[in-house]
Amino acid sequence: MKTEKLWNIFCRVIDNYGDTGVCWRLASGLAARGQRVRLWIDDVSALQWMAPQPPAGVEVRPWTEPLDIGELEIGDILVEAFGCAIAPEFVAAYADSVTAAGGKGLWLNLEYLSAERFVARSHGLRSPVMSGPGLGLRKYFYYPGFTTATGGLLREPDLVARQAGFERMAWLQQLGIAFQGERLISLFCYEPTALGQLLDQLAAGPQATRLLVTPGRAAAAVRACLAGAGQTAHEGVGQLQIAYLPVLDQRDFDHLLWASDLNFVRGEDSLVRAIWANKPLVWQIYPQADDAHHDKLDAFLELMDAPLSLRAFHDAWNGTGQAALPALETAPWQKTITALRERLMQQDDLVTQVIRFAGINR
Ligand code: TRH
Numbered sequence: 546m547k548t549e550k551l552w553n554i555f556c557r558v559i560d561n562y563g564d565t566g567v568c569w570r571l572a573s574g575l576a577a578r579g580q581r582v583r584l585w586i587d588d589v590s591a592l593q594w595m596a597p598q599p600p601a602g603v604e605v606r607p608w609t610e611p612l613d614i615g616e617l618e619i620g621d622i623l624v625e626a627f628g629c630a631i632a633p634e635f636v637a638a639y640a641d642s643v644t645a646a647g648g649k650g651l652w653l654n655l656e657y658l659s660a661e662r663f664v665a666r667s668h669g670l671r672s673p674v675m676s677g678p679g680l681g682l683r684k685y686f687y688y689p690g691f692t693t694a695t696g697g698l699l700r701e702p703d704l705v706a707r708q709a710g711f712e713r714m715a716w717l718q719q720l721g722i723a724f725q726g727e728r729l730i731s732l733f734c735y736e737p738t739a740l741g742q743l744l745d746q747l748a749a750g751p752q753a754t755r756l757l758v759t760p761g762r763a764a765a766a767v768r769a770c771l772a773g774a775g776q777t778a779h780e781g782v783g784q785l786q787i788a789y790l791p792v793l794d795q796r797d798f799d800h801l802l803w804a805s806d807l808n809f810v811r812g813e814d815s816l817v818r819a820i821w822a823n824k825p826l827v828w829q830i831y832p833q834a835d836d837a838h839h840d841k842l843d844a845f846l847e848l849m850d851a852p853l854s855l856r857a858f859h860d861a862w863n864g865t866g867q868a869a870l871p872a873l874e875t876a877p878w879q880k881t882i883t884a885l886r887e888r889l890m891q892q893d894d895l896v897t898q899v900i901r902f903a904g905i906n907r
Contacts, residue, residue: 548905551581551620553639555608557629558588563831565591566795566814568626570699571655574896576602577701580905583620585612585632594792614638622903623652625684637678651903652682658689658698658813660844665694669902687899691848693892696902698817700894708821713804722788727753731805733815734829736766739861742870744770750784757801758789807875809862816845823886825878827855827862839865849885852877 552575556568569592572584577600586592587608599605607613612632619642625631643650654672656664668688674680689696701707717724730747734740744767747754758764767787771779781787793801798815802808802822810819811829819826828845830838842863846856854874860866893901 554624563812660848697895733759739870747785748783825875
């Protein structure tokens with residue numbers, strides 16, 4: 546069997562950065578294992594700062610309507626990220642190429658990450674395409690996840706070595722942060738209602754804290770909170786100093802998580818990166834209209850066997866409970882995350898697994 550395949554990953558950016566972030570990690574991870582990858586994406590804006598130096602083996606193409614296929618070689622494997630509905634003209638071309646290859650092809654539906662139980666039941670299930678240009682083809686549901694019965698998590702083979710070589714002081718200095726031993730907390734969030742309480746808590750001390758605020762929604766939320774509380778200076782109050790960060794590429798985003806003593810993250814990709822960072826974390830889950838995220842959050846807290854203080858903090862941070870934001874109690878949270886990370890490190894990463902799923906012998 547040919548070990549190098551041509552993968553077409555289709556990504557539609559709905560909002561935020563997660564769609565781009567996950568598809569990019571998958572694309573570059575496959576390329577790093579000797580695969581050829583085409584990433585079709587309808588909005589490259591976030592990719593330009595997240596991954597300014599594309600690795601060899603990944604070709605980024607604009608997902609235009611209609612899609613410009615021209616004389617392109619169609620390729621072997623289709624990845625439909627997060628139910629994005631692949632361009633019908635590409636599906637038609639793919640169906641023809643599968644027929645020409647005697648029925649060989651693989652169409653994967655890459656799903657959202659969840660720790661819920663249905664993931665293990667649904668991972669790998671097959672579904673026939675019932676209409677449209679792909680009629681007669683089959684799709685397979687590929688669920689990332691936290692157990693060996695799922696599709697795994699994105700994790701680069703050199704992650705541990707990179708972490709071991711990371712120099713915190715030098716990195717902070719390069720970012721223009723005059724670190725003096727204060728507690729560092731990174732903040733990547735939407736608009737949590739408890740944000741004001743967090744800022745008050747940090748300002749009250751007794752420990753000096755520097756909050757490293759990511760740009761976009763998190764920075765806007767912090768400024769709005771401070772303005773709402775009548776603060777004219779947005780650079781800190783009491784024991785709290787605030788640093789507003791520039792956008793970082795994905796490698797530097799890891800560095801931010803590694804450099805901090807506590808990480809507030811959001812969405813699904815930064816959650817996984819925060820687990821690998823092995824620092825206490827607080828997750829703001831992406832909110833869904835029907836509140837489906839409540840079960841998803843519970844499942845994750847259950848998976849990590851979160852102590853009560855961490856559950857209570859998550860309830861307040863995600864607005865899933867009524868109580869006020871409890872105090873930060875990070876020592877037990879550290880033990881929780883270290884145990885989870887150790888467990889997950891024993892499992893094959895997503896790229897290893899998806900290559901295996903595709904039946905490629907490597
Ligand atoms: O941006 P997000 O909130 O994305 C969300 C989630 O993925 C959610 O599940 C999805 O349904 C929704 O989008 C549409 O959070 P997430 O998933 O953590 O993605 C953030 C990405 O941005 C991640 O790859 C890290 C990257 N990033 C950087 O590379 N540099 C930065 O400076 C920042 C702030 C983020």
